[in-house]
Amino acid sequence: MNNGEGRRLAGQAEEEDDEDDVDECGLEAWERAYADERSWESLQEDESGLLRSIDNKALYHAQYRRRLRSLASSNAASRIQKGLIRYLCIVIDLSRAASETDFRPSRMAVVAKNVEAFIREFFDQNPLSQIGLVTIKDGVANCLTDLGGSPESHIKALMGKLECSGDSSLQNALDLVCGYLEQIPSYGHREVLILNSALSTCDPGDIMETIQKCKKSKVRCSVIGLSAEIFICKHICQETGGLYSVAVDESHFKELILEHAPPPPAIAEFAIANLIKMGFPQRAAENVISICLCHKEARGGGYTCPRCKARVCELPTECRICGLTLVSSPHLARSYHHLFPIAPFDEVTPVRLSSSQHKLPKSCFGCQQSLLNPGNRPSLSVECPRCKQFFCIDCDIYIHESLHNCPGCESFRHFKTVSSSEE
Amino acid sequence: MASAPSKLYADDVSLLVVLLDANPFFWSASSLPFSKFISHVISFLNSVLLLNQLNQIVVIATGHNCCDYVYDSSSPASRSAGTGKLSALSVDLLEKLEEFVCRDEKLLKKEPEGSIASSLLSGSLSMALCYIQRVFRSGPRHPHPRILCLHGSQDGPEQYVAIMNAIFSAQRSMVPIDSCFIGAQNSAFLQQASYITGGVYLKPQLLEGTFQYLSTVFGTDLHSRGFLQLPKSVGVDFRASCFCHKKTIDMGYICSVCLSIFCKHHKKCSTCGSVFGQPHSEAASEPNKKRKAGDT
Numbered sequence: 001m002n003n004g005e006g007r008r009l010a011g012q013a014e015e016e017d018d019e020d021d022v023d024e025c026g027l028e029a030w031e032r033a034y035a036d037e038r039s040w041e042s043l044q045e046d047e048s049g050l051l052r053s054i055d056n057k058a059l060y061h062a063q064y065r066r067r068l069r070s071l072a073s074s075n076a077a078s079r080i081q082k083g084l085i086r087y088l089c090i091v092i093d094l095s096r097a098a099s100e101t102d103f104r105p106s107r108m109a110v111v112a113k114n115v116e117a118f119i120r121e122f123f124d125q126n127p128l129s130q131i132g133l134v135t136i137k138d139g140v141a142n143c144l145t146d147l148g149g150s151p152e153s154h155i156k157a158l159m160g161k162l163e164c165s166g167d168s169s170l171q172n173a174l175d176l177v178c179g180y181l182e183q184i185p186s187y188g189h190r191e192v193l194i195l196n197s198a199l200s201t202c203d204p205g206d207i208m209e210t211i212q213k214c215k216k217s218k219v220r221c222s223v224i225g226l227s228a229e230i231f232i233c234k235h236i237c238q239e240t241g242g243l244y245s246v247a248v249d250e251s252h253f254k255e256l257i258l259e260h261a262p263p264p265p266a267i268a269e270f271a272i273a274n275l276i277k278m279g280f281p282q283r284a285a286e287n288v289i290s291i292c293l294c295h296k297e298a299r300g301g302g303y304t305c306p307r308c309k310a311r312v313c314e315l316p317t318e319c320r321i322c323g324l325t326l327v328s329s330p331h332l333a334r335s336y337h338h339l340f341p342i343a344p345f346d347e348v349t350p351v352r353l354s355s356s357q358h359k360l361p362k363s364c365f366g367c368q369q370s371l372l373n374p375g376n377r378p379s380l381s382v383e384c385p386r387c388k389q390f391f392c393i394d395c396d397i398y399i400h401e402s403l404h405n406c407p408g409c410e411s412f413r414h415f416k417t418v419s420s421s422e423e
Numbered sequence: 424m425a426s427a428p429s430k431l432y433a434d435d436v437s438l439l440v441v442l443l444d445a446n447p448f449f450w451s452a453s454s455l456p457f458s459k460f461i462s463h464v465i466s467f468l469n470s471v472l473l474l475n476q477l478n479q480i481v482v483i484a485t486g487h488n489c490c491d492y493v494y495d496s497s498s499p500a501s502r503s504a505g506t507g508k509l510s511a512l513s514v515d516l517l518e519k520l521e522e523f524v525c526r527d528e529k530l531l532k533k534e535p536e537g538s539i540a541s542s543l544l545s546g547s548l549s550m551a552l553c554y555i556q557r558v559f560r561s562g563p564r565h566p567h568p569r570i571l572c573l574h575g576s577q578d579g580p581e582q583y584v585a586i587m588n589a590i591f592s593a594q595r596s597m598v599p600i601d602s603c604f605i606g607a608q609n610s611a612f613l614q615q616a617s618y619i620t621g622g623v624y625l626k627p628q629l630l631e632g633t634f635q636y637l638s639t640v641f642g643t644d645l646h647s648r649g650f651l652q653l654p655k656s657v658g659v660d661f662r663a664s665c666f667c668h669k670k671t672i673d674m675g676y677i678c679s680v681c682l683s684i685f686c687k688h689h690k691k692c693s694t695c696g697s698v699f700g701q702p703h704s705e706a707a708s709e710p711n712k713k714r715k716a717g718d719t
Contacts (some may be wrong), residue, residue, distance in 0.1 A: 057612055085679050126593075153551050187679035206660055273697035275676040275688060280662040282673065288540075308672040318553065324674070328661035330619060333587035339681055340584060366553030391553075397550075398556045402595060404588045411490040411546030 017307045029102040033289060048216040055093045060381065068157075068344050068400060082263040082338050083189030083271060086129040087147060089177045090115060090193050092138040095168035096226065097198040103250055107197045107226050112158050114254050115195070119158075121261040123151045125338075127331040130184075132271070133157060134176055137379055138166030139202045149316055168198035170232065171207040174214055174221070181219055190219040193260055195227045196233060207232065211239050218270045224256050250325055254276040279306045279324045281315070330412035345382035345396050364392035366399070366407045371373060384408050387415050436477040437644040438558055438566040440551040441468070441573060443493070444605075445484045445524055448540030449576040455605065455630040461520070463634040464573065465513050470638055472496065472512070478644075480512075480564055481554060484520060484549045485574070486527035490546040493519040541579030544572070544612070548589040548600075555598055567645045568597050569622070572613060575606035580669075583612070590616045599623075601641050605630060611660060620661045625654050666694065 045051060092115065098108040119131060133144035133154055145157045173194065181190040192214075201207070214221060214236075222242035223233040229246050237244035243260070247253035281303035286289070289300050290311040302313045308322040316327040348360075360378070363370050369392050373379045382396045383389070389408030391399070399406060409415045443464065444450075450457045468480050482494040488633060494516045509517075548570070555568040570593065593600055599622035602613035609626060617624035625637045662671045665686035675686045681695035691698050 009578050045624065050517050084682060092706070105644040206587065271679070272701050273678065273680045273692070275685065275699050276679055277674065279674045280672065282662065283659060285657065330587065330590075330615060330661065332663065332677070334591060335682055336584045337588050364553075366550055367557035368495065369500075369557055394556065394560060395553045398553065403549060403552060403592045404586045405545060407546060407547045407549035410582075410585050411543055412530075413488045413543060414530070 028368065041371060061397070064397055065347070066077050071307075082265060083416065084126065084128065084263055084335050084338065085271075085276075086126055086191055086263060087132075087181060087188045088185045088191045089132045089180060090118075090194060090195070091136065091173045091177065092135045092144075092162075092195050093168050093197045093201070094135045094162060094164045095198045096164060097168070099164040100197070100227075102211060103226065103253070108164055110250055110253065110318075111195050111197075111226070112162060112180070114257050115224065116158055117153050118257045118261060119151050119154050121258060123149070123335065124262070125261050126263060127334050128325075128327065129188075130181060134173060135162070136168050136170075136173050137164070139169045141169065143174040143176065143180070147184070149318075150314075167197070167202040168200070169203055170194070170201040170236070171203035171205060171210045174207075174210045174236075177216055178210075178214055178219060185274070185276075186272045187276065187281055189263075189271050190217065191264075192219055192221045194221065194236075195226070195257075196222045196223055196230070199227050199230065201232065202241055208310070211236055215239050220264070222260060224253070226253065264308070265337075277324065279326045280328060281305055281312070281320070281326050284311065295302075310341070342404060342406050342409075343385055344400065345384050345391060346379075348383055348390065349382045350378075361390045364395055365389040366391050366395040369394075433646045434567070436475055436480070436566040437471075438479045438555070438568040440546070440554060440568065440570045441480065441482045442547045442570065442716075443482055443484050443520075444542050444572075444576055445520065445527065446540065446542035446576045447488045447524070447528065447678055448487060449542070449577040449606065453575060453605070455633070460605070460630075460633065461517070463637065466512075466634050467642070468516075469510055469512055470675070471642055474642070475644070477566060482516060482553075483543055483550055484523045485542045485547040487540060487542055488527050488530035488532075490543050490550060491523055491526075491702075492550070492587040493523055500675045503630060537598040540576065542574075542576040543582070544574065544576075544579075545582040545585035545589060548572075548586065550590060552592055552596070552598070555596065558682075559596070569601065571641055572600065572604075572616075574602060574610065574613060576606055577606065577608075578610050578612045586612050587637065590619050595621045599645065600670060601625075601628065603637060603641060605633070606643070614656065614659045615661070618656050623653050624656055651675065 002380055048329060058267040091188060096106060098106070098111070100107050103110040114132075122129070122131060128149075129155055130147045130149045131145075131151075132147040133141050133142050145154050148154070174192070177192050179190075184190065192304050202308050219240060220242050221236050221240040223237055223244050225233060225244070227246075229244075234244050236242070243264075245256045245259075249254055261420055283302070284302055286300045289298050289301070290304075291298050292302050292313050293313045294313050294317075299313075302311045303315060303326065305319040305322065305324060305326060307324050308319060311319045312319065312326060316325065316331050318325050359369075364381070371379055371381045371390060371392060380393050382393060384391070384406050387406065387408035389406075391408075395407075441464070445457075468482070471480060472478055478496075480494065480496045481492065484493045486492055494512070496512070508618055511618070542569065551570050555570075558565050569632070578649050590600065592615075598620065600613075600616040600620045601622040602610070602617055602624045604610050604613055604624070604626045614624050616622070623640060625636060625640055627633055643651060660671070664670060665672050665682050666683050667674055667685055667687075668684070672684070672686050676688060677683070678692040678695065678697065678699075680697045681692060683692055683694040685692075
């Protein structure tokens with residue numbers, strides 16, 4: 001396998017000189033140790049030699065708008081269905097290469113920390129899904145935790161002592177993961193996320209056959225590389241319909257891994273639609289004591305399974321006595337914003353600002369912040385295509401990334417469509 | 424659920440965002456007249472401002488057809504002097520509220536069908552959260568925000584998804600949503616909101632004593648709440664309603680594609696059109712007219 005040009009070459013000391021390879025993200029990882037003392041290089045001068053402050057806000061907003069546009073174009077219609085019930089196996093590479101220190105303090109520590117953040121975000125956005133953890137060490141893949149829906153057990157396993165040694169083996173990992181994912185129900189979407197630090201893989205057989213097996217079992221494999229772009233990883237992702245990316249530094253890695261938290265567009269024939277029987281337990285009062293299934297001790301509070309009346313402590317979970325999946329309606333509601341996304345707002349062009357016949361609003365509809373810069377010049381603002389209200393760029397980012405409601409559309413009854421299929 | 428932890432800044436300064444229900448259909452049928460209610464609320468707001476010099480109050484009115492900001496204690500325009508009998512807050516608030524109610528009435532397109540005349544709670548919650556995000560951005564020392572809903576109108580089922588989105592966003596930003604519900608029957612949306620975000624839900628038994636309830640239960644800042652015994656949430660109903668009959672069920676069937684809830688086994692999902700038990704086909708992605716998503 002050949003190392004592609006990809007993003008850039010790894011920050012390993014024995015690689016060739018990379019001084020000409022500085023991209024806009026900054027310096028090579030090994031140069032950063034010296035760079036912290038040269039912070040004056042990030043200042044800029046304008047024409048007359050005076051220092052100019054860097055307009056971070058506009059840059060950040062431009063970056064956000066690019067991301068939103070690429071997302072909007074990939075979900076061409078909002079009709080594209082998303083795989084909401086996901087069974088994801090995360091494969092963590094604990095080979096020798098993971099102990100490299102180009103990601104501070106070490107690649108393995110950075111991976112563990114970001115996987116913990118990812119697990120929390122994943123269960124927040126996909127409450128009905130399950131995660132399993134697999135590690136590769138000494139050329140053998142081992143299961144760290146089984147597929148389960150509770151974040152705490154996975155995070156506890158990650159926080160335990162993790163050691164790196166030996167080679168990485170992609171084929172063994174894929175074989176193990178395919179074995180686990182065969183057993184899940186047919187309505188679930190099967191996914192694998194491989195966090196690869198090594199530059200080579202030590203396989204017992206033909207990895208191409210394993211890839212074909214994955215493709216036939218409809219497993220979607222994505223890879224995030226920490227070193228360089230590797231052909232075999234790219235091939236796996238292309239064959240199975242996943243996403244391949246290579247991280248250039250710690251914050252980029254965090255961004256890349258969190259991109260996998262929202263549900264990916266469902267490939268239609270991958271999962272069979274099915275009606276899943278679920279229970280909605282009532283919360284028991286604090287003074288009604290019963291023995292709970294998870295801790296096997298008598299306690300009050302908790303939830304009662306509607307089918308077999310067993311007590312469980314937290315939701316979502318599967319009742320251990322009768323096997324019914326127990327959820328509460330807010331868990332389902334957490335996924336509704338994936339199904340009903342709001343349209344991206346339009347930027348208000350400077351042409352429009354200068355030539356507006358009627359007065360444009362002076363303050364943002366959401367937060368009442370003034371839309372005028374000091375000196376009465378209008379600053380960047382956006383407009384909702386439905387309700388035509390103006391918002392500042394911070395509200396734009398908040399509305400699309402966290403709130404998922406347009407305040408303007410919600411605040412005018414005229415724009416609300418009565419949807420009788422909602423509760 | 425545990426109450427929201429306090430942050431590391433000035434720990435007893437609060438920003439109180441009040442969502443005031445100004446739905447004419449509710450108030451015309453309420454036992455407590457709107458004018459008396461407003462006098463309770465104004466006394467309460469003045470007392471919150473007296474508790475700490477740095478406390479801030481923002482009032483958003485929730486109408487039947489629109490929502491808008493009616494008072495902001497930190498804006499320079501609110502420094503007008505009060506008259507002898509009314510404080511500055513009362514003068515500003517009452518003026519703006521009256522303008523708002525006239526505007527709301529003008530926007531009325533048609534009479535609400537059936538008996539449910541809900542107000543636009545999702546709109547005012549979204550606006551409140553945007554304002555709170557602005558306060559978070561204003562720097563490391565900022566007051567602790569919380570939202571108080573003074574609400575009486577019934578829940579509008581069409582707002583369910585929007586209200587749940589707002590609740591989850593509030594939970595993420597650690598902003599508690601308190602509710603003082605003055606209507607007839609309990610509001611499931613506000614109970615869930617208070618439970619999920621760690622706020623307090625109260626339905627006062629005697630509406631003539633509303634000021635007393637407000638100042639004892641909702642007046643304290645978030646840090647001091649840890650030392651008080653506030654009303655606990657009991658009987659929050661998290662059961663879902665089925666999409667076909669709208670009755671609450673405790674066991675149902677969920678479509679794996681769109682998460683719609685049904686009480687009986689169907690061959691086809693009425694929301695997304697997927698046929699169950701067979702792989703997806705082209706027909707399955709046909710949009711259903713009822714879906715709120717038909718907006719782009």
